[in-house]
Amino acid sequence: MLGMLPSQSLPLVGLLLFALVGAALAPVALTIANGRLVDVVSGAAVHGQAAALRHVTMLGVLIALGFLLQQLLVPVAQQAADALGRRLTRQLRDRVMAASLGPAGVGHLEDTDTLDLVTGAQGVGTAGFTPRDALIATANIGVARLQAVACAALIAVFHWWLALALLAGFGILTTGVVADYRRGHQALMGTPARLRRPSYVRDFAREPEAAKEIRVFGLRDWLDLRFHQEWRIAMAGLWRSRRDGRLLMPLLSAGVMAMQLWGFTVLGLAASHGDLSAGRFTAYAGALLGLSAVMGVSPDNVKIDQGAAAIPLVRALERALPSGGPDATAPAPVGGPAPTVRFEAVSFRYPGRAEPVFSGFDLDIEAGRSLAVVGVNGAGKSTLVKLLSGMYRPQSGRILIDGVPLAESGTGRWQRRIGAVFQDFVHYELSAADNVGLGAVEHLGDLDGLRLCADRAGATELIDRLDQGWQSMLSSKFPGGRDLSGGEWQRLALARALFAVRHGARLLILDEPASALDVRAEAELNDRFLSLTEGVTSVLISHRFSTTRRADRIVVLEHGTVLESGSHDELVAADGAYARMFRIQADRFTGPRAGGGARG
Numbered sequence: 246m247l248g249m250l251p252s253q254s255l256p257l258v259g260l261l262l263f264a265l266v267g268a269a270l271a272p273v274a275l276t277i278a279n280g281r282l283v284d285v286v287s288g289a290a291v292h293g294q295a296a297a298l299r300h301v302t303m304l305g306v307l308i309a310l311g312f313l314l315q316q317l318l319v320p321v322a323q324q325a326a327d328a329l330g331r332r333l334t335r336q337l338r339d340r341v342m343a344a345s346l347g348p349a350g351v352g353h354l355e356d357t358d359t360l361d362l363v364t365g366a367q368g369v370g371t372a373g374f375t376p377r378d379a380l381i382a383t384a385n386i387g388v389a390r391l392q393a394v395a396c397a398a399l400i401a402v403f404h405w406w407l408a409l410a411l412l413a414g415f416g417i418l419t420t421g422v423v424a425d426y427r428r429g430h431q432a433l434m435g436t437p438a439r440l441r442r443p444s445y446v447r448d449f450a451r452e453p454e455a456a457k458e459i460r461v462f463g464l465r466d467w468l469d470l471r472f473h474q475e476w477r478i479a480m481a482g483l484w485r486s487r488r489d490g491r492l493l494m495p496l497l498s499a500g501v502m503a504m505q506l507w508g509f510t511v512l513g514l515a516a517s518h519g520d521l522s523a524g525r526f527t528a529y530a531g532a533l534l535g536l537s538a539v540m541g542v543s544p545d546n547v548k549i550d551q552g553a554a555a556i557p558l559v560r561a562l563e564r565a566l567p568s569g570g571p572d573a574t575a576p577a578p579v580g581g582p583a584p585t586v587r588f589e590a591v592s593f594r595y596p597g598r599a600e601p602v603f604s605g606f607d608l609d610i611e612a613g614r615s616l617a618v619v620g621v622n623g624a625g626k627s628t629l630v631k632l633l634s635g636m637y638r639p640q641s642g643r644i645l646i647d648g649v650p651l652a653e654s655g656t657g658r659w660q661r662r663i664g665a666v667f668q669d670f671v672h673y674e675l676s677a678a679d680n681v682g683l684g685a686v687e688h689l690g691d692l693d694g695l696r697l698c699a700d701r702a703g704a705t706e707l708i709d710r711l712d713q714g715w716q717s718m719l720s721s722k723f724p725g726g727r728d729l730s731g732g733e734w735q736r737l738a739l740a741r742a743l744f745a746v747r748h749g750a751r752l753l754i755l756d757e758p759a760s761a762l763d764v765r766a767e768a769e770l771n772d773r774f775l776s777l778t779e780g781v782t783s784v785l786i787s788h789r790f791s792t793t794r795r796a797d798r799i800v801v802l803e804h805g806t807v808l809e810s811g812s813h814d815e816l817v818a819a820d821g822a823y824a825r826m827f828r829i830q831a832d833r834f835t836g837p838r839a840g841g842g843a844r845g
């Protein structure tokens with residue numbers, strides 16, 4: 246942490262050091278002046294009253310100045326540490342954010358080792374202490390330690406071995422207790438995955454999305470119980486270490502008392518033998534008291550350990566998540582022709598899973614054409630989309646974009662050429678304009694484009710109905726804001742993907758784009774499908790055959806392999822798996838029980 250300070254601000258570091266040294270030396274100077282005062286007063290009879298008065302006045306002024314300096318320098322040191330600490334905390338937060346957003350893929354978000362690092366780097370489980378807190382605590386402890394050394398230096402003028410013995414004794418006692426605190430902290434930080442569990446339960450109870458189920462299923466007491474169970478498991482290591490070290494504090498106190506007693510005995514004996522004047526005795530005794538007062542352990546030690554613990558984890562996170570390379574901040578797409586995509590002998594298995602989703606998978610996606618992917622749950626449709634959009638890398642085989650392997654041409658650049666409605670698309674708690682405009686963030690001001698894309702996605706009527714139109718805040722968590730229905734959000738997500746296409750994206754991915762739409766909206770989307778996919782290469786995933794039948798080509802996926810491929814008419818004529826699935830769905834609308842089929 247200290248090594249990172251000069252790059253924050255050299256003048257602030259200079260001010261901090263100056264204030265620390267000043268604040269540490271001032272009390273020692275006061276102790277010396279006190280001793281002198283005692284000598285001057287007791288020697289007044291010998292040296293004359295006038296001379297003593299002069300001395301006393303001078304020492305009084307010096308003591309007042311020293312006191313003032315001490316009062317001023319401690320807050321100055323704290324302010325300097327605070328300012329440096331704020332900069333450091335901000336820089337580390339930025340680095341965690343940059344590291345988390347660095348990779349082009351999303352696989353790291355499912356890797357428990359990386360999640361452990363993210364948890365630690367964000368300071369979870371550290372009682373909320375930041376590097377700023379750690380730095381302020383370091384300044385406090387720094388003053389104390391410097392003061393201890395200065396006190397020891399003063400005692401050394403009397404007997405160097407006494408100073409050394411006191412310093413070493415107090416040092417050993419303090420180090421022992423600090424090490425004990427550290428063990429406790431490491432016991433806690435060694436279990437980030439366990440810490441995430443109570444955090445999950447606590448955060449879950451606050452999620453508006455979970456509120457309904459918590460009430461309907463009566464989960465309140467269970468959540469409470471579960472949180473405490475998980476918390477006990479997570480904290481067990483820390484508590485055990487605290488229990489093991491419970492005798493340490495009384496031992497430390499006894500140790501400090503014994504050292505003090507010994508020190509005073511040595512001083513007292515010297516004074517009684519006439520080897521020490523009353524003034525010197527006062528000064529050394531003051532130094533001895535000062536030395537023992539600043540030793541020991543305070544909450545500052547905990548703040549240093551916990552607040553600075555994130556720093557090595559931030560470094561480890563940066564090493565674990567190398568950025569996506571030169572294309573990590575890829576430029577905006579510039580349009581151009583629609584791409585061809587080819588999966589060549591692609592094999593892919595999710596991290597931690599034994600079963601591969603794809604092994605030796607081949608697929609061609611033609612330029613400017615629409616491809617629909619159908620198949621039962623778990624067939625691999627969404628995984629196909631994740632591979633296609635570079636969220637995961639295949640373990641073997643290649644994905645070629647216009648003949649160039651994706652791994653070579655740059656995933657970030659490719660991702661910017663994609664407009665997508667993912668199955669789990671985002672509800673941005675922002676304005677309607679932002680919700681659509683974030684499809685091409687460089688063109689947020691393109692109001693005509695926003696309107697056009699909303700229109701094509703069937704969202705115009707919905708936006709017109711909002712109190713403040715495009716500027717309406719789409720979240721009930723903000724004053725004047727409001728939430729939307731599932732289908733309304735889905736239309737905005739489609740408008741967002743179309744806005745990306747308007748501004749240069751050339752691959753359109755639609756993963757279940759109609760799952761929340763009503764019958765009328767779905768029919769409108771189907772009618773517009775050809776115009777929506779015009780000029781782009783598109784991949785559509787849907788369980789609704791009324792939508793997929795519009796695609797130029799349909800592939801049926803089963804267990805990660807292409808079972809059938811062809812146009813709707815060809816596949817129906819072939820009378821295979823596709824035809825069977827199509828008939829089941831069609832029968833639900835046309836058969837005797839079709840009355841309830843509108844939701845089918």
Ligand SMILES: Nc1ncnc2c1ncn2[C@@H]1O[C@H](COP(=O)(O)OP(=O)(O)OP(=O)(O)O)[C@@H](O)[C@H]1O
Nearest residue numbers: 355595598602620621622623624625626627628629
């Ligand atoms: N993040 C993940 N980690 C591990 N396994 C996963 C993950 N996501 C999906 N799977 C597994 O991969 C297989 C393919 O899942 P995928 O989501 O691609 O299926 P799908 O065809 O899109 O299904 P659905 O129609 O239900 O959306 C399934 O066995 C699933 O359990």
